Amino acid sequence: MSADAADLKELSTTLEGIEAVMDVEALRAQITELETEAARPDLWDDVEYAQKVSSRLVHRQSELRKVMSLRQRLEDLEVLYELGADEDDPDSVAEADQERVALKKELDAFEVRTLLSGEYDERGAVVTVRAEAGGVDAADFAEMLMRMYLRWAERHGYPTEVYDTSYAEEAGVKSATFRVDAPYAYGTLSVEQGTHRLVRISPFDNQGRRQTSFAGIEVLPVTEETDHIEVSEKDMRIDVFRSSGPGGQSVNTTDSAVRITHVPTGIVVSCQNEKSQLQNKAAAMRVLQAKLLARQKEQEQAELDALKGSGSSWGNQMRSYVLHPYQMVKDLRTDYEVGNPEAVLEGQIDGFLEAGIRWRRQQDAETA
Structure with a gap:
């Protein structure tokens, strides 16, 4: 296995761990529930509660978008390496290397978020x-x-x-x-x-x-x-x-x-x-x-x-x-x-x- 392939495998393992901890399907279900709650006509009768619902909805939508974006970027990165290898294009490989470094940094930072599982975290x-x-x-x-x-x-x-x-x-x-x-x-x-x-x-x-x-x-x-x-x-x-x-x-x-x-x-x-x-x-x-x-x-x-x-x-x-x-x-x-x-x-x-x-x-x- 090449160094690039090994790095991609490591990135994929990290992302799979993040997706498992976040429970993406459960996250989607929470978003659906919060969207239903946010659509209630009388929601803003209680301003403090409405703000909490809105805040939680925005946060969970952001989390889902983030993890989906990371998954898409990883898939695109794999394609970019394949194109670079198939066409013997050093520029594509160099671009892929830069994206791989950036993606690893973002995955590491996002992985830390999944470690926050305390009662009040x-x-x-x-x-x-x-x-x-x-x-x-x-x-x-x-x-x-x-x-x-x-x-x-x-x-x-x-x-x-x-x-x-x-x-x-x-x-x-x-x-x-x-x-x-x-x-x-x-x-x-x-x-x-x-x-x-x-x-x-x-x-x-x-x-x-x-x-x-x-x-x-x-x-x-x-x-x-x-x-x-x-x-x-x-x-x-x-x-x-x-x-x-x-x-x-x-x-x-x-x-x-x-x-x-x-x-x-x-x-x-x-x-x-x-x-x-x-x-x-x-x-x-x-x-x-x-x-x-x-x-x-x-x-x-x-x-x-x-x-x-x-x-x-x-x-x-x-x-x-x-x-x-x-x-x-x-x-x-x-x-x-x-x-x-x-x-x-x-x-x-x-x-x-x-x-x-x-x-x-x-x-x-x-x-x-």
Whole structure:
């Protein structure tokens, strides 16, 4: 068997595995059901439910189109190689080689999606970034990470909504919470959970010394009505205050920001980025419900390996960003690394996400 034929066989095997996991016929049946539901005359009487139906329909149609497109491209590629061989056409073979490389890259990325089969993997994500040890450098690093994830979402066309930003006094943020609305955002970003470390010459040190700082990432699934996370009013303490911006200055003339304390658990969430107190309260409630869902899941399983991600619970170092004395970003779990921190901090993190998802699947298989 030639090298080209072996590569094509490998691509075909990968695609067959993807088709089997996705269950293409079941996917078609789901699309038919959702199309019927979307055609109901009274669907939009419940706007939130209608949006969910529409979103799921669009997502599943996109998934089907993607897998069908990959199958067609693979068949076309086989024909292109045959033509090149039959007609002894090096240009056709060169074109086929280029397509084979591109197709393998897309299949590998799509295969990662099929590894996301957790209970909440398909949902959107609520991400919280917190400055940890390192003073002002840690706050600056936390803001850099927040920007990194928002840029990643922007690159993929995923809508985001910032719920709350607590600015540090000198620079950066103490913490920030935002939502990423995209299919499988939670399953994808959950591998980012843990402590990230930055090593650089501190821009805040007059003597130009090297500084190590830390920031923590927490990722939770967006809650849905089916989760049955009920929060009693008597269990909450709600405070209102004026929104503040960088440096602590007030950015609002009314008490529109909302802080909710869940008394039984001590969980505190806040939101100050919406225009009205009502909107901020609703957003804060969504974050609180996500945190309570995570807490409930942990209690049910009696270990921090469900929503917290195996081997990456809060406080464990999982990635290093080194800007001095050399340039490198390295994941400490997967050993995946790149030598261009600037690109990573601009949101080019797909390689880390794919490696993390594969690593987690392997860990799950070993402990099963």
